[in-house]
Amino acid sequence: MAKTIQFRASIQKNEARLVAGMADERRRTQYELYAYCADYFWDNYRGVFFADENSAAEILQNTFIAFWENIERRKIYVEDGIVMGKDNKPLNGSILTYFMSIARNKYLEYGREHPVYADPETELGRLLRAEGFDPNEYRDMLYDSGENMMLEIIADVISHMSPRCNQILTKFYYEEKKLETILKEMPTIESYDALKTKKNKCLNALRKSAREIYKRKLNS
Amino acid sequence: MDEKFQDRIDDYLLNRMDDAEKTEFLREVEQDKEKKEQLEFTQNVKDSIRSREEKLQALAQFQRQYKEERRTAAHCATGTERAVCYCQAPKMEERPVRSKKKIWLWISGVAALLVVGFFAIKPMLEHESSPNYNGSPIEQMRGGDEVFSPAPADSTDNDTIKFNMKRKATPDE
Numbered sequence: 001m002a003k004t005i006q007f008r009a010s011i012q013k014n015e016a017r018l019v020a021g022m023a024d025e026r027r028r029t030q031y032e033l034y035a036y037c038a039d040y041f042w043d044n045y046r047g048v049f050f051a052d053e054n055s056a057a058e059i060l061q062n063t064f065i066a067f068w069e070n071i072e073r074r075k076i077y078v079e080d081g082i083v084m085g086k087d088n089k090p091l092n093g094s095i096l097t098y099f100m101s102i103a104r105n106k107y108l109e110y111g112r113e114h115p116v117y118a119d120p121e122t123e124l125g126r127l128l129r130a131e132g133f134d135p136n137e138y139r140d141m142l143y144d145s146g147e148n149m150m151l152e153i154i155a156d157v158i159s160h161m162s163p164r165c166n167q168i169l170t171k172f173y174y175e176e177k178k179l180e181t182i183l184k185e186m187p188t189i190e191s192y193d194a195l196k197t198k199k200n201k202c203l204n205a206l207r208k209s210a211r212e213i214y215k216r217k218l219n220s
Numbered sequence: 221m222d223e224k225f226q227d228r229i230d231d232y233l234l235n236r237m238d239d240a241e242k243t244e245f246l247r248e249v250e251q252d253k254e255k256k257e258q259l260e261f262t263q264n265v266k267d268s269i270r271s272r273e274e275k276l277q278a279l280a281q282f283q284r285q286y287k288e289e290r291r292t293a294a295h296c297a298t299g300t301e302r303a304v305c306y307c308q309a310p311k312m313e314e315r316p317v318r319s320k321k322k323i324w325l326w327i328s329g330v331a332a333l334l335v336v337g338f339f340a341i342k343p344m345l346e347h348e349s350s351p352n353y354n355g356s357p358i359e360q361m362r363g364g365d366e367v368f369s370p371a372p373a374d375s376t377d378n379d380t381i382k383f384n385m386k387r388k389a390t391p392d393e
Contacts, residue, residue: 027278030278030282031281031282031285031286034279034282034286035282035286035289038286061276061279061283064275064279065272065275065276065279068275069271069275072271150260150261150264151264151267151268154261154264154265154268155268155271155272158265158268158269158272159272169265169269170269170273172230173233173234173265173266173269173270174266174269174270174273176234200221200223200226203221203226203262203265204221206265207221207261210261
């Protein structure tokens with residue numbers, strides 16, 4: 001019994017070190033945390049949800065980004081060597097359990113976005129139906145109330161943008177390229193005006209989704 | 221969404237405005253709640269995209285490293301041929317072992333040759349020094365050099381038959 005407590009304490013200590021390292025942007029520790037979560041994910045995801053390896057890899061990636069952002073926004077953080085969670089209370093269980101709960105939500109979202117997965121004739125479709133999956137319910141599980149709520153919602157909506165919107169907005173806002181330059185890099189778009197319209201449509205779609213989620217969250 | 225105002229928001233966020241334009245823009249935003257909300261939203265989009273892109277870049281590196289390490293670990297655990305090239309450590313350890321083996325092989329080979337050579341040469345040396353030595357085995361087979369030497373001239377002083385008979389008659393022998 002004493003040995004079990006000691007073993008658990010060493011795990012908690014290690015997890016606290018990894019979370020603190022992630023928050024301090026120590027690249028080596030960030031990789032350590034990634035490897036720690038990825039090992040657990042690949043060993044256990046089949047027990048949590050049904051997905052082929054490529055889909056699972058995509059879910060892992062989005063899960064880790066969400067996990068990382070949660071650390072950055074101090075949704076989980078380290079205090080006196082203990083990993084703290086919601087309401088400034090110590091995290092219930094391991095950070096791996098927390099990680100897998102994000103993964104499960106991401107998986108549900110993935111199923112909603114990929115019609116093949118949500119097809120009621122497929123194994124996953126049957127599972128989702130049996131679970132009574134409701135995307136609105138899922139969204140509510142993701143966001144905490146607080147001043148960063150809108151930012152969290154936007155970050156999540158961005159991760160589910162169409163590849164074309166993602167490409168245009170990334171080039172425009174992250175790479176800070178002018179529309180003329182983007183037009184040269186995307187020959188499938190006919191004109192400058194067409195590109196500008198597309199960019200604004202993507203922004204509008206993002207805004208609409210984010211607002212809807214935000215309103216629903218406030219009402220709830 | 222006011223598209224014209226969106227262009228100005230973009231110019232502001234991407235630092236494409238001079239100071240006077242910035243001041244004018246911020247004054248305008250402060251007076252209009254909707255414009256302020258539009259600016260905040262675009263700012264959040266920009267920040268979120270930047271954060272996600274930076275993480276994706278770091279993740280790409282993590283994923284490469286992770287794959288590499290797991291391949292190495294898989295080879296070390298299974299020793300499969302497919303993964304040999306990913307695991308350098310065992311090869312590094314094998315090298316000195318191989319060279320040591322070679323050295324010992326050479327040493328024992330040379331020692332074995334010396335021992336065999338010694339036992340082969342020793343009886344020959346002993347045989348040559350013995351009183352019954354009649355020349356080497358080859359010499360004995362062909363009968364020695366006398367066969368080819370000219371026959372001694374027959375005379376009373378040099379009668380070989382008589383000499384041999386005399387020697388036989390010696391009582392000491």
